[in-house]
Amino acid sequence: xxxxxxxxxxxxxxxxxxxxxxxxxxxxxxxxxxxxxxxxxxxxxxxxxxxxxxxxxxxxxxxxxxxxxxxxxxxxxxxxxxxxxxxxxxxxxxxxxxxxxxxxxxxxxxxxxxxxxxxxxxxxxxxxxxxxxxxxxxxxxxxxxxxxxxxxxxxxxxxxxxxxxxxxxxxxxxxxxxxxxxxxxxxxxxxxxxxxxxxxxxxxxxxxxxxxxxxxxxxxxxxxxxxxxxxxxxxxxxxxxxxxxxxxxxxxxxxxxxxxxxxxxxxxxxxxxxxxxxxxxxxxxxxxxxxxxxxxxx
Numbered sequence: 464x465x466x467x468x469x470x471x472x473x474x475x476x477x478x479x480x481x482x483x484x485x486x487x488x489x490x491x492x493x494x495x496x497x498x499x500x501x502x503x504x505x506x507x508x509x510x511x512x513x514x515x516x517x518x519x520x521x522x523x524x525x526x527x528x529x530x531x532x533x534x535x536x537x538x539x540x541x542x543x544x545x546x547x548x549x550x551x552x553x554x555x556x557x558x559x560x561x562x563x564x565x566x567x568x569x570x571x572x573x574x575x576x577x578x579x580x581x582x583x584x585x586x587x588x589x590x591x592x593x594x595x596x597x598x599x600x601x602x603x604x605x606x607x608x609x610x611x612x613x614x615x616x617x618x619x620x621x622x623x624x625x626x627x628x629x630x631x632x633x634x635x636x637x638x639x640x641x642x643x644x645x646x647x648x649x650x651x652x653x654x655x656x657x658x659x660x661x662x663x664x665x666x667x668x669x670x671x672x673x674x675x676x677x678x679x680x681x682x683x684x685x686x687x688x689x690x691x692x693x694x695x696x697x698x699x700x701x702x703x704x705x706x707x708x709x710x711x712x713x714x715x716x717x718x719x720x721x722x723x724x725x726x727x728x729x730x731x732x733x734x735x736x737x738x739x740x741x742x743x744x745x746x747x748x749x750x751x752x753x754x755x756x757x758x759x760x761x
Contacts, residue, residue: 512747524569525619532595560745568619570734578730582695589741596739600630606734616640634679634711643668644714658712679711
């Protein structure tokens with residue numbers, strides 16, 4: 464805990480004169496309490512990316528698509544078959560980072576499932592774009608609470624909740640292949656809903672009236688080419704999307720549509736998408752949490 468145990472502090476105080484103790488005691492108590500507080504706030508981060516290779520991750524590549532986004536053969540390249548090196552490790556400013564080429568739609572996914580956690584990672588955009596995404600906003604995403612079959616959405620991704628990573632839209636929500644959530648939002652048009660912490664609690668999902676997309680509040684993304692920090696907090700059936708320290712939205716009652724019935728969706732694998740654009744990822748770490756940070760829910 465530091466230089467002395469609590470009993471050690473007490474013995475030291477006892478040998479001091481009462482006059483000296485009146486001056487020294489408050490200082491000693493401050494030191495002790497600071498040491499106790501520090502030890503009580505230890506983090507328990509675990510690296511999901513070790514800075515060397517993709518150990519702990521699987522790769523899944525969907526079907527080849529034409530320039531209109533239509534499947535050419537309809538047959539996915541499948542699990543851990545990446546002949547075009549969509550997901551690789553490259554050097555960037557002296558450190559090894561994950562490169563996502565974007566050439567095929569697909570994802571890397573963690574071997575393990577996670578629940579009640581804080582996920583932290585960094586990303587930046589590259590220059591390349593492919594197929595139907597050429598000339599459009601660069602696109603990727605972090606898919607969490609991923610469950611079920613590979614390729615359930617567009618032949619490329621598992622059922623999940625999406626923390627959208629797209630130029631100008633980082634922090635949006637998409638329900639993927641049956642993912643659902645309740646989000647406070649304002650209706651801006653027939654098809655657009657924007658997060659508002661004081662807005663109406665609205666159901667988002669493939670079968671819901673509002674659809675499966677909710678637009679984030681504000682914009683915190685750095686200019687293209689610069690690194691961005693993403694933080695995802697999940698606890699129980701609630702999750703929070705944070706971009707560069709700013710809350711983009713809070714999702715309640717994370718769930719899924721399974722066999723026509725709504726079921727909880729509170730844990731699963733983590734996927735990182737390839738979706739037509741080059742992107743880079745690093746510093747992917749995770750730690751368990753007992754509750755959501757109160758300051759982010761205000």
